[in-house]
Amino acid sequence: xxxxxxxxxxxxxxxxxxxxxxxxxxxxxxxxxxxxxxxxxxxxxxxxxxxxxxxxxxxxxxxxxxxxxxxxxxxxxxxxxxxxxxxxxxxxxxxxxxxxxxxxxxxxxxxxxxxxxxxxxxxxxxxxxxxxxxxxxxxxxxxxxxxxxxxxxxxxxxxxxxxxxxxx
Amino acid sequence: xxxxxxxxxxxxxxxxxxxxxxxxxxxxxxxxxxxxxxxxxxxxxxxxxxxxxxxxxxxxxxxxxxxxxxxxxxxxxxxxxxxxxxxxxxxxxxxxxxxxxxxxxxxxxxxxxxxxxxxxxxxxxxxxxxxxxxxxxxxxxxxxxxxxxxxxxxxxxxxxxxxxxxxxxxxxxxxxxxxxxxxxxxxxxxxxxxxxxxxxxxxxxxxxxxxxxxxxxxxxxxxxxxxxxxxxxxxxxxxxxxxxxxxxxxxxxxxxxxxxxxxxxxxxxxxxxxxxxxxxxxxxxxxxxxxxxxxxxxxxxxxxxxxxxxxxxxxxxxxxxxxxxxxxxxxxxxxxxxxxxxxxxxxxxxxxxxxxxxxxxxxxxxxxxxxxxxxxxxxxxxxxxxxxxxxxxxxxxxxxxxxxxxxxxxxxxxxxxxxxxxxxxxxxxxxxxxxxxxxxxxxxxxxxxxxxxx
Numbered sequence: 001x002x003x004x005x006x007x008x009x010x011x012x013x014x015x016x017x018x019x020x021x022x023x024x025x026x027x028x029x030x031x032x033x034x035x036x037x038x039x040x041x042x043x044x045x046x047x048x049x050x051x052x053x054x055x056x057x058x059x060x061x062x063x064x065x066x067x068x069x070x071x072x073x074x075x076x077x078x079x080x081x082x083x084x085x086x087x088x089x090x091x092x093x094x095x096x097x098x099x100x101x102x103x104x105x106x107x108x109x110x111x112x113x114x115x116x117x118x119x120x121x122x123x124x125x126x127x128x129x130x131x132x133x134x135x136x137x138x139x140x141x142x143x144x145x146x147x148x149x150x151x152x153x154x155x156x157x158x159x160x161x162x163x164x165x166x167x168x
Numbered sequence: 169x170x171x172x173x174x175x176x177x178x179x180x181x182x183x184x185x186x187x188x189x190x191x192x193x194x195x196x197x198x199x200x201x202x203x204x205x206x207x208x209x210x211x212x213x214x215x216x217x218x219x220x221x222x223x224x225x226x227x228x229x230x231x232x233x234x235x236x237x238x239x240x241x242x243x244x245x246x247x248x249x250x251x252x253x254x255x256x257x258x259x260x261x262x263x264x265x266x267x268x269x270x271x272x273x274x275x276x277x278x279x280x281x282x283x284x285x286x287x288x289x290x291x292x293x294x295x296x297x298x299x300x301x302x303x304x305x306x307x308x309x310x311x312x313x314x315x316x317x318x319x320x321x322x323x324x325x326x327x328x329x330x331x332x333x334x335x336x337x338x339x340x341x342x343x344x345x346x347x348x349x350x351x352x353x354x355x356x357x358x359x360x361x362x363x364x365x366x367x368x369x370x371x372x373x374x375x376x377x378x379x380x381x382x383x384x385x386x387x388x389x390x391x392x393x394x395x396x397x398x399x400x401x402x403x404x405x406x407x408x409x410x411x412x413x414x415x416x417x418x419x420x421x422x423x424x425x426x427x428x429x430x431x432x433x434x435x436x437x438x439x440x441x442x443x444x445x446x447x448x449x450x451x452x453x454x455x456x457x458x459x460x461x462x463x464x465x466x467x468x469x470x471x472x473x474x475x476x477x478x479x480x481x482x483x484x485x486x487x488x489x490x491x492x493x494x495x496x497x498x499x500x501x502x503x504x505x506x507x508x509x510x511x512x513x514x515x516x517x518x519x520x521x522x523x524x525x526x527x528x529x530x531x532x533x534x535x536x537x538x539x540x541x542x543x544x545x546x547x548x549x550x551x552x553x554x555x556x557x558x559x560x561x562x563x564x565x566x567x568x569x570x571x572x573x574x575x576x577x578x579x580x581x582x583x584x585x586x587x588x589x590x591x592x593x594x595x596x597x598x599x600x601x602x603x604x605x606x607x608x609x610x611x612x613x614x615x616x617x618x619x620x621x622x
Binding site: 011032033034035036037038039040041044045046047048049051053054057071072075076078079081083084086090093094096097099100101103104106107108110111113114115117118119120121122123124125128130132133134135 | 319340345364367596
């Protein structure tokens, strides 16, 4: 069997299903939950909440700042043109360019990290059901061990009214 | 406590993508014709030179720069408002955000075209870009025009990504409902989105960070546009108030544009069930607040100039108060201050129709404001022998009309290919809440929070 999953229309049932699969001995990393909207108020959606996005955004910002500082000061020294009595390397006007590139660095780093960690773009996996975008919530397991399958099926059934399906 | 699946929400919001009325084709054709006329006028100007436009000594900035500032101002409707509402977690934002963010992207694209049109030789635009040429000549970073290049490109990039990322889950929804070429098209746009908890977390965390980053960028953009003026020794331009004055005006005109766009979408796409009167009421209150703020800035600016009594500035001052520009000036005051105050202060008048009328007035008023900042100052410089006047020529009028048509056309096409209201965000708003923990531990935790944040 490639995958075993259940579709629920009730997030409470999903929570019970996830708890049941855990009780059956599965690790969080082995339990797949898919939905057409985030469920921030439910524990099952918090399993993957730890991330480094903020730090990477900060790093992107610092990189942008460094590049902008180099770009402005190096190019002004490379062609030393006095403009309106300002110093060759003029900190006040340069600050504007440095600010914009700092923010651009933070934004681009955030987006690139988001795409990589969310595995986008990618092909749709075998464990997917278009009913998810109709509002159902999928709880499943990929490559379940043969001896565990009855226990997992029972856990999914106990969680609530759901449609249990398998992919061979 | 089960949710309603297969609910009509997604059906309603996806329907415009699959069905096209005859009206759509007719309107698109009419708007495309106006855009083509504008393109022909631009081609004419390129062929015969910038002299065919009305700009001439001493008024070198005319309609093109007026429209540049106007459209960059309109762009403040979307990403800025959306980011603020997202950060404060305003529940009523859900149907509004995407309508608003689209305005930002298209208005920025249109606004950024005007300096290129104004160049006369648009193929030399790349001189602004920082690249190592063979003679090592770089852009002069002390020039406000270079600041514009960086600010607008940063804001456009950020706004585009801020718009696109939350569209991915909706593309996945359309992918699963579509057939034929649409399935492939939306499948490619969905990037293989599945809706795993990890993907949702990354998306929400990323949007939160981008919302924080985009707000100062949005403020900086119009501040930097104001620097194009305030860095110059032109009467009534060299002012420290210009930065916040421009930003306030930009948000003001942006909200007005958003109200009009939402009202049109509500009627054309039959979105009455999602764009409620309360959304217009909230935006109308914001518009009223910005109108008062705009009045405060104008009063402060005018009073300071009048009190200073500098001859060169007073020449511009009187030209706008009771001279040749007075009709435009007082129309601006009525449109930007009197009209919103009268219509939006009273609950009975603060209807969808009332908000649209006030917004149309504000758009006209804010366009006039941009015109009145640029033209009278340039026409009345320090020495009276250099005074002049300006009137637009047909190419300028045609290009200006084309940009308004282009905005409407792009918006129409966008709403034809993308759900104009974020479906997944609307679903989040309709979610059932889990039962609140009723434990002593929870109460202790809440009490601790209140102690820490009185």
